[in-house]
Amino acid sequence: MMKKNKILKKAGILIVVAIALCIFPFVASTYLVDVAFFFGIYALLGLSLNIVLGEVGLFDLGHAAFYAVGAYTTAILNTRLGIPIFVLLPVSGLTAAGFAWLVCSPVIHLRGDYLCIVTIGLGEIVRIALLNDPGGLTGGPNGVFGIDRPTLGGPLVIDTSIGFYFLIWIVVGLSIFGLVRLQNSRIGRAWNCIREDEVAAEATGINVRSLKLLCFILGAGLAGLAGNIYASKMMCVSPESFTFMDSCMYFCIVLLGGMGSIPGAVIGAAAIGLFPEIFRSLAKYRMLFFGAAMVAMMYFRPAGLWPRKRGGSGVK
Amino acid sequence: MSLRKDNKSRESSQEPNQKEDVILETQKLTKKFGGLIAVNNFDLKVKREEISALIGPNGAGKTTVFNVVTGIYPADGGKIIFKGENLNGCKPHEVATKGIARTFQNIRLFSKMTCLENVMSGQHCRCSAGTWSSIFRTLKQREEERRTMKVAESRLNQVGLWEYRDMLAKNIPYGSQRMLEIARALATNPDLLILDEPSSGLNEEESENLMKFLKALLKERLPILLIEHDMNVVMGVSDWITVMDEGKKIAEGLPKEIYNNPLVIEAYLGKEEEE
Amino acid sequence: MLTFVQQLINGLTIGSFYALIALGYSLVYGVMKLINFAHGDLFTLGCYIGYTLLVWVSAFLTSLFGIWGCLAVGMIVSAIGVGGAGILMERVAYRPIYPAGRLPAVVSALGVSIFLENFIMVVWGPRYLAYRSSFIPTAYWQIGSFRITILQVVILVLSFLLMGLLYYIIEKTTFGAAIRASSFDRDTAALMGIDINKIIFFIFSVGPALGGATGVMVGMYYRQISFTMGWVYGLRAFTATIIGGIGNIPGAMIGGIILGILEMLGAGYISAAWKDVFVFIVLILVLIFRPTGLIGEKKAEKV
Numbered sequence: 001m002m003k004k005n006k007i008l009k010k011a012g013i014l015i016v017v018a019i020a021l022c023i024f025p026f027v028a029s030t031y032l033v034d035v036a037f038f039f040g041i042y043a044l045l046g047l048s049l050n051i052v053l054g055e056v057g058l059f060d061l062g063h064a065a066f067y068a069v070g071a072y073t074t075a076i077l078n079t080r081l082g083i084p085i086f087v088l089l090p091v092s093g094l095t096a097a098g099f100a101w102l103v104c105s106p107v108i109h110l111r112g113d114y115l116c117i118v119t120i121g122l123g124e125i126v127r128i129a130l131l132n133d134p135g136g137l138t139g140g141p142n143g144v145f146g147i148d149r150p151t152l153g154g155p156l157v158i159d160t161s162i163g164f165y166f167l168i169w170i171v172v173g174l175s176i177f178g179l180v181r182l183q184n185s186r187i188g189r190a191w192n193c194i195r196e197d198e199v200a201a202e203a204t205g206i207n208v209r210s211l212k213l214l215c216f217i218l219g220a221g222l223a224g225l226a227g228n229i230y231a232s233k234m235m236c237v238s239p240e241s242f243t244f245m246d247s248c249m250y251f252c253i254v255l256l257g258g259m260g261s262i263p264g265a266v267i268g269a270a271a272i273g274l275f276p277e278i279f280r281s282l283a284k285y286r287m288l289f290f291g292a293a294m295v296a297m298m299y300f301r302p303a304g305l306w307p308r309k310r311g312g313s314g315v316k
Numbered sequence: 317m318s319l320r321k322d323n324k325s326r327e328s329s330q331e332p333n334q335k336e337d338v339i340l341e342t343q344k345l346t347k348k349f350g351g352l353i354a355v356n357n358f359d360l361k362v363k364r365e366e367i368s369a370l371i372g373p374n375g376a377g378k379t380t381v382f383n384v385v386t387g388i389y390p391a392d393g394g395k396i397i398f399k400g401e402n403l404n405g406c407k408p409h410e411v412a413t414k415g416i417a418r419t420f421q422n423i424r425l426f427s428k429m430t431c432l433e434n435v436m437s438g439q440h441c442r443c444s445a446g447t448w449s450s451i452f453r454t455l456k457q458r459e460e461e462r463r464t465m466k467v468a469e470s471r472l473n474q475v476g477l478w479e480y481r482d483m484l485a486k487n488i489p490y491g492s493q494r495m496l497e498i499a500r501a502l503a504t505n506p507d508l509l510i511l512d513e514p515s516s517g518l519n520e521e522e523s524e525n526l527m528k529f530l531k532a533l534l535k536e537r538l539p540i541l542l543i544e545h546d547m548n549v550v551m552g553v554s555d556w557i558t559v560m561d562e563g564k565k566i567a568e569g570l571p572k573e574i575y576n577n578p579l580v581i582e583a584y585l586g587k588e589e590e591e
Numbered sequence: 592m593l594t595f596v597q598q599l600i601n602g603l604t605i606g607s608f609y610a611l612i613a614l615g616y617s618l619v620y621g622v623m624k625l626i627n628f629a630h631g632d633l634f635t636l637g638c639y640i641g642y643t644l645l646v647w648v649s650a651f652l653t654s655l656f657g658i659w660g661c662l663a664v665g666m667i668v669s670a671i672g673v674g675g676a677g678i679l680m681e682r683v684a685y686r687p688i689y690p691a692g693r694l695p696a697v698v699s700a701l702g703v704s705i706f707l708e709n710f711i712m713v714v715w716g717p718r719y720l721a722y723r724s725s726f727i728p729t730a731y732w733q734i735g736s737f738r739i740t741i742l743q744v745v746i747l748v749l750s751f752l753l754m755g756l757l758y759y760i761i762e763k764t765t766f767g768a769a770i771r772a773s774s775f776d777r778d779t780a781a782l783m784g785i786d787i788n789k790i791i792f793f794i795f796s797v798g799p800a801l802g803g804a805t806g807v808m809v810g811m812y813y814r815q816i817s818f819t820m821g822w823v824y825g826l827r828a829f830t831a832t833i834i835g836g837i838g839n840i841p842g843a844m845i846g847g848i849i850l851g852i853l854e855m856l857g858a859g860y861i862s863a864a865w866k867d868v869f870v871f872i873v874l875i876l877v878l879i880f881r882p883t884g885l886i887g888e889k890k891a892e893k894v
Contacts, residue, residue: 107875110882113626117833118878120826121871132864178451185450186443186460189429193437196426203386203420205412205441205504214447244822248628248701255698284717288709294702295684302691310430310484 021169025162033161035277037233040168041226042269046253047175047262048222053251054260055188056215057195059116062123063250066220068130068242070096070227075144075237076137085150085232089225096224097217104216108209123247130239143238147231164233171229172266175222179262191215192260256297258304267305271297339364339399339508339539340385340416346393347377347384347563354380356563357394362508367530367540369554371574373584377563378543379421382512386418387411399507413441415507419497419514421543427486431496434485435471438503439464467503475499475529491522495529502533509533511542515549527552551575559583597737598859599852604743604812606851607750611805612828613835613843614757615798621774621838622794624693628700629680631825632707633673633799637806638816639715640669645726645810658726666807673803674796676707681795704821711818719817722810746808753801754844761840770794774838827854830874836884845886 070092133140193201257268340362347355387408396403445457561583652661731740761767835846857869
């Protein structure tokens with residue numbers, strides 16, 4: 001009985017949130033809808049990094065690279081070959097995932113901080129490569145311009161803020177659905193086991209190497225999707241959106257929200273993505289306060305804003 | 317010595333002649349760390365339906381033998397044969413999947429996961445659902461999850477930790493943590509259980525319970541290999557004892573033989589200085 | 592050959608910068624197991640403190656100590672200031688958070704880094720600043736067909752003196768033994784009667800102080816400074832730390848030098864635009880084949 005009530009309550013909350021999300025763009029200003037769009041992008045990036053950092057505990061400080069691969073795949077294939085954005089959505093995801101598989105395979109055995117510096121290195125390599133315009137493909141520091149809007153065929157084009165708002169939040173919603181199910185499966189449990197104790201996980205029969213690779217592949221794939229949507233919203237991409245600083249921000253999203261917590265990643269995205277917007281009035285002191293707020297947050301809530309709850313607190 | 321169940325059990329320390337009796341065998345196993353030879357041409361035999369103990373003074377190389385057998389360290393020489401199959405070069409998770417489950421000297425649990433989740437992880441290697449079938453909850457995946465839950469629940473019951481199922485592993489008492497680690501190992505449906513000092517840190521009552529538990533496991537026809545320092549436990553449960561010192565086997569035999577073996581006593585207490 | 596020697600000299604110079612900054616990462620990491628992401632920005636703070644001294648009070652300082660004296664005072668004041676900032680940072684942002692674990696401390700470090708960077712921007716403004724060139728000795732020696740400036744010689748000598756001094760303290764003194772013991776096992780070291788607070792004070796003051804002094808040297812060498820430069824230098828120095836083996840003092844020095852030389856050779860032989868890619872690829876290759884760095888001890892995890 002209790003369990004049924006709980007499920008009903010959860011479903012109720014979900015429906016209320018979904019309705020609120022649907023009504024929001026029609027009552028809010030275009031500016032706010034745009035802010036909510038970028039919140040959605042941050043949420044998707046937070047969710048994607050949460051797989052790597054939160055679930056498996058691997059320090060990935062180069063996540064912007066996967067985001068960049070997704071965005072540039074879309075940008076280049078769309079502007080060069082005219083492939084529609086929606087076709088490129090899965091293509092970008094798969095390219096980023098494939099890239100992750102390629103670059104992570106040789107380094108996946110590294111531990112802790114050593115893996116961390118390698119991800120930083122990969123992030124920088126990608127950014128510098130984009131800057132240097134290899135083969136005239138990436139447009140150097142200016143990036144790639146003139147990316148199309150997503151079309152659903154015929155006159156149905158997503159070109160308004162509201163359209164993009166729905167696009168990103170539908171993708172976020174679907175990702176959350178998939179990630180929650182993964183979390184409660186053999187794969188999710190094994191990921192957590194690796195985070196807790198790699199040696200014990202391996203000795204219990206968990207293939208640590210392939211599951212670590214899997215988390216990078218899935219995380220990169222989601223980041224690639226975010227890159228696709230971002231590219232078509234902005235209609236241009238440039239290397240300055242994919243710096244080490246950006247990777248750090250995604251890192252903070254996961255930790256501020258709570259390691260391995262799916263609602264946490266969304267809340268963390270709100271904290272990181274919305275803070276600079278809300279405190280616009282602070283002008284040049286804004287980021288100063290932002291840094292201080294991060295320190296304060298870790299003092300008051302070291303486990304994050306919405307940590308993942310596990311099991312009961314006492315004997316049942 | 318109460319565990320003699322059939323006529324095949326040994327009456328003396330003669331070499332076992334029936335091959336199929338041996339589940340795990342190491343031949344001339346060697347492991348070096350830099351210049352130190354931790355395990356030196358070590359031969360070990362574990363028979364089906366027996367509890368074998370590996371004993372020896374501190375630093376004799378016992379845990380290293382376990383780590384080499386379970387694939388954590390690669391062997392520098394020799395062979396590991398399990399169920400007639402060569403285990404050399406297998407990764408730890410492959411060894412576990414082939415049927416050797418182990419525990420660690422210093423308990424290694426997934427401390428921020430619940431006790432039930434800890435035990436469920438043991439079934440990981442017996443399931444095959446991948447990313448997509450987990451997301452779409454295919455029939456097969458749901459069937460596997462149900463089975464995982466069933467195995468985990470029964471193993472948790474078996475070690476008497478049912479009441480702790482929803483508590484985080486780090487929050488349960490030390491003695492229970494040891495049992496939880498055994499339950500996790502059992503949840504992999506092993507053919508051989510390797511325990512590294514299972515009674516260390518346990519009080520007398522808990523040790524007694526552990527011994528009863530191990531004997532009960534043997535009734536399930538699960539052979540056990542254990543490292544143990546507590547001689548009461550060793551003498552109480554073992555059918556066969558191998559003694560190692562400085563990486564080498566110095567004796568093996570029935571508990572009563574080992575008990576009186578001068579070489580063993582010397583290894584433990586040191587040689588009397590001759591004047 | 593010509594390019595090679597010239598790039599070697601240049602690489603050695605910037606390598607010694609990286610090495611000095613890397614020491615700060617390594618000292619803190621060794622004892623606290625924390626990547627102090629704010630270290631790069633402490634270095635920037637050093638650049639700016641040096642800039643302020645050399646621009647605003649230079650006339651006064653020069654009249655007292657002469658040009659070299661003035662530069663020396665700039666470096667010392669900068670080192671003291673940045674060392675103080677390091678202590679303050681540890682007290683405010685790390686000490687209260689450390690009990691909560693490693694990860695919150697990493698976020699806190701990133702927070703401090705953002706704070707410091709923006710603090711510098713607010714105080715000194717967002718535009719590039721330049722060290723006054725009248726202050727910077729421009730003499731050089733022409734040996735054959737390559738040249739070495741007097742500034743490079745001074746920087747190299749000074750860097751090696753500082754590194755040697757630190758090496759001596761860490762490896763040869765009782766206090767250094769205490770630091771090494773703490774980085775091996777902090778809790779046991781504390782039980783053995785080692786005053787951990789003293790060691791934390793040392794690592795969080797000396798590391799940043801070295802960074803601060805390096806800041807002034809970098810300012811003199813490159814002239815141009817900006818509030819975001821901490822990221823670049825911090826990242827390079829951190830990379831150097833990893834190449835050498837994190838938490839390892841001689842490793843950090845050697846890693847820094849190797850990195851500087853690699854970077855300059857990459858710039859000379861490959862292309863300036865791709866030099867960082869070259870550096871990172873070398874880093875990744877080093878780690879693939881030696882997962883704990885060049886000098887990192889091969890610590891098999893105890894199972």
